[in-house]
Amino acid sequence: MKALLIIAHGSRRKSANDEIENVANQVSQTQSNGYDIVIHAFLEFAEPDIANGINQCVESGATEVTVVPYFLAAGSHVVRDIPTELSSCRKNHPELTINLSQHFGVINSIAKSIVECAQMKTG
C-alpha cells in the first residue's frame, strides 16, 4: 500500500496551513495519482509534524511512502532538515520503505506555471 506524504514548511497563519491541507486533498482526488493515501505534514509551526505524518501513513496501512518536499528551492530545510527527520523515521519504522523525491521547484512546468500565476490578479 502506497502513501504520498507532502511536507510543507508550515506557517504561524492557520489559513496558510489550511492551503496545504487543501492541496493534499486535491492530490488525493487526482485520478490515477498512483497512491492509496495522501497525507500532509509540516516542518515547522504546525501539526502534524513529519514524524506524525509518517505515523499516519503507517497507521493507514502504508508499506511504502513517497515523500515530496513541497518547497520551491533546495535551501537548508530540503538539503538538511527533511533528510534528518526522515532518517529518524526510518529508524522508528524499519519495515517501511521511505522514498524521497526531489523538491517541488524542479518540476518541468515551473516556468509556464509562473507565467500562469502572473495572470492571476489579487483583489
Place this chain on the structure above:
Amino acid sequence: MKALLIIAHGSRRKSANDEIENVANQVSQTQSNGYDIVIHAFLEFAEPDIANGINQCVESGATEVTVVPYFLAAGSHVVRDIPTELSSCRKNHPELTINLSQHFGVINSIAKSIVECAQMKTG
C-alpha cells in the same frame, strides 16, 4: 514596457538562490510570456532585495511591473511582508504601475505538478 518580478524567499544557501535565478531565466526564455523583461528578487538572505528588484525593472525601462510572490502558501511573507515592501516601492516610483499577482501556490495545475514531482527520485 512590461516587467515580471519574481519574488522568492531567499536562502542562506547560494545554490538555492541560484535556482531562483535559473527559474527566472527559464521564464524569460518562455515564448509569448507577455513580458519584456523578467527579474528576480529575494525577501530575505540574498540580493537583490525587493526594492533593488523594482529598481532594476525601472532602470530597464519598465513602466509596468507584475510581481509574482513565488511562495507555496500565503503565510506572513505573502500577506504582510511583500505588500509592505511594495507599498514603499510605490512611494519611491510613483510613475510605475505595480501589479501584485496571487502567490504561486494557487496555480490550477498544483495537484498534477505534485504528482509529477513525486516521480522525480533523488540520488
